[in-house]
Amino acid sequence: MSVDVNEVFAVERADQLEAARDWERELQSSVAAGTVKRLPDGRYRVLSGWDAGEILSARGVPQHGLDLSRGQPALYSAVPAWHHVGNVIPGGTDDIDKVLRLGGIDYHVETVPATYLWKGEYRVAEDRFHTVRTDTGASLGVVGKGYTVVQNRRSFEFLQELANDSHAVWESAGALRGGKKVFVAMRLPGHVTVDAEGIGDEIIPFIVVVNSHDGRCPYEVVVTPWRPVCGNTERLAVRDAFSRWTVRHTRSALDRIHEARRTLGLSIKYYDQWADEETALARTDLAISEFDDLIDTLWPHEEDATARVRRTHEARRDRLHDLFAGEAERTGRTAYAAERAVTEYLDHFAPIRPSAASGLKGDKLAARGLRLLEGTDDELKSRTHRRLMLLRPS
Known part of the structure; x- marks a missing residue:
């Protein structure tokens, strides 16, 4: 049986284009329904569901940043994620x-001596070791002799x-x-x-x-x-x-x-206390002037700052005002909305420059994901919370 490869290709490409159009229609439908919001930089933020806060690319593609060393994303989940990858067991497992x-x-991970090339000869660094995956042989990092896996x-x-x-x-x-x-x-x-x-x-x-x-x-x-x-x-x-x-x-x-x-x-006791504090913030009205004071406290700048620093400060202020307005539509113009606005700015909009040392140079999305997971901005978020708690009615 002969096969017209050109016809097969044309059919496959038509199917791909239709699937892309379906995805675009679904994305825009979600935007219209208010479950997904288009961000100023062209990306999208999921507003509801298990993955509220997930950021999608400008084409609506989730950025998962998961390990692919074994040929598939390294993820187990009890519920499907928005990126639709990984192994899902509905309801989870206790195994x-x-x-x-x-x-x-x-x-497993093992440590092996680190070596370096010196004048054509490999030498062993006595106080440095590589951490190595035993399944792939990949080096994960360089550590000192006191490091324990x-x-x-x-x-x-x-x-x-x-x-x-x-x-x-x-x-x-x-x-x-x-x-x-x-x-x-x-x-x-x-x-x-x-x-x-x-x-x-x-x-x-x-x-x-x-x-x-x-x-x-x-x-x-x-x-x-x-x-x-x-x-x-x-x-x-x-x-x-x-x-x-x-x-x-x-x-x-x-x-x-x-x-x-x-x-x-x-x-659990901590979370009950945390909910009480967040409820207090949700019941604390916040004026725009007070929100501006919060911004100036978190990101102070000198009056004689350079034009570039002033532009950066104003751009940050404008973005925070947009985020605050968006949160205020749902929760009211409150201290709770202000805290959520600052959190969203730090997690998704604050400037980030991936370094070569992180292994993510040039990959801002992956670097931002790592920043979130490691809690790089937790102290600034904590200062935001403490400052807003001071505004509660006595």
């Missing part, structure tokens, strides 16, 4: 080994007790940056509500464990209202010791990880 395997993080399973298995004791659910697991950073998220039972009698924002708390193998970041456990399913997931600020637990990759790390369980025993 940690399955979570690690489906999340693509069931690999925290294997993926060991770093997450302490959460299994929560799954057994409190019906918590494994929500997601995956790897970023070629496996240099891995994460697991567990959904805590119940939820908290911000301003139940007003805007009624329901927040579901998650425990997220982040482990790295490149020597750049500590092992960290955070309590957050967002489950990570990509490198672009928004993470709200964490404001006290009960919601963040960190340990460096030293010999004592393995012995200390069990301390995280005791510390996180106050997670």
